[in-house]
Amino acid sequence: MQIAVIGTGFAGRTLAAGLADRGHDVVMGTRDVAETSARTEPDRMGNIGFAAWAENRPPIRLTTFAEAAAGAELVVNATAGHGSVDALTAVGASNLAGKVLWDIANPLDFGHGFPPVLFVKDTDSLAEQIQRKFPAANVVKALNTMFGDLFVHPEAVADGDHSVFVSGDSAEAKRTVTDLLASFGWTDIIDLGGLDSARATEMLVQIRLRLMNALGTPLTNLKAVR
């Protein structure tokens, strides 16, 4: 599948690499290609510069937001939540129309320190904001409930026996994302319903951060037992 990953941070890189490793034709999109390509210093989260990372991943091309999405069948929003609508606006509505728009971002506001607060919650979600802004895209929310290390390696925790949640208004788009998740080894993929169910998963940010502190590792996730 032709896939564009918008955003070059840790989450975007991890998912892009996982998709490329499974044979997909992955392009990454960034605001300023020259600037991102030249980045050798670690970011403020301690992740190595994009240039250093990309050296080991020759099959993944880096281009502009718009060009990356133009040729893609599926577009991943892996930008920081507070900048997602702006970034997708730069991608362009026409480059998203009719496509699966897989949103893995969370509506985090770090303006008040740590832990971050949610700039939208409970009665609305970032996923729904994106869907309203780009009504011709088929937004699917998934993978926003865990740290990137687990995205394409669910087996890294509890032999993979934990859950990933999928929300969206298009059954076909959800099926596409579900198939990709299954290709990473996810076995407990739970369809939560319409895109408004993304409110529930975006609100899991707090429990995730608290669990990381309580358990002493980001390698944790939730399993919906029944």
Place this chain on the structure above:
Amino acid sequence: MQIAVIGTGFAGRTLAAGLADRGHDVVMGTRDVAETSARTEPDRMGNIGFAAWAENRPPIRLTTFAEAAAGAELVVNATAGHGSVDALTAVGASNLAGKVLWDIANPLDFGHGFPPVLFVKDTDSLAEQIQRKFPAANVVKALNTMFGDLFVHPEAVADGDHSVFVSGDSAEAKRTVTDLLASFGWTDIIDLGGLDSARATEMLVQIRLRLMNALGTPLTNLKAVR
């Protein structure tokens, strides 16, 4: 232990019965004893009237909010979240001072239909509101993350292999609640930290309701895998 359960709905009854069954001296508190005692009709959630329920539970005495708490070492807030501060005000600050105040309520607002929204969230919690209102009580939040059926029967799902979260500012009060949870068979009791971590667990209401719909049963809970 002398325990007062404030609130006579399904959650309060279930926890009161479980505590009585383990040999504790349990009293239930209600606003209007005569009215609650005479209630034979099911409530709007379909639970049988208090009178019918209490017939099979002679050891659990029903009395006023204040009298129930006066003689208790531990007080459970099992009232509906929107009325919790009022109910606890009727209990009386002096009847809560120095005691463990185990809060199992959630800040649900059903005024906008279903699913309910949270009237406090993200930057504050019901548990913290209660703690600020009753600063001499030792508020502990726990059991607010699942349906009442599981409170004292964790084994009813996945052989009990799932999590219950405990939040509070008093280590001693958390230990008391943790011991009671363990007596019900809970094995994965996670201390999330200070009472502000109750924000994280109160915000789980949405995922719980979505999972109930998606999985077709309220007999579900979360396990923090690691």
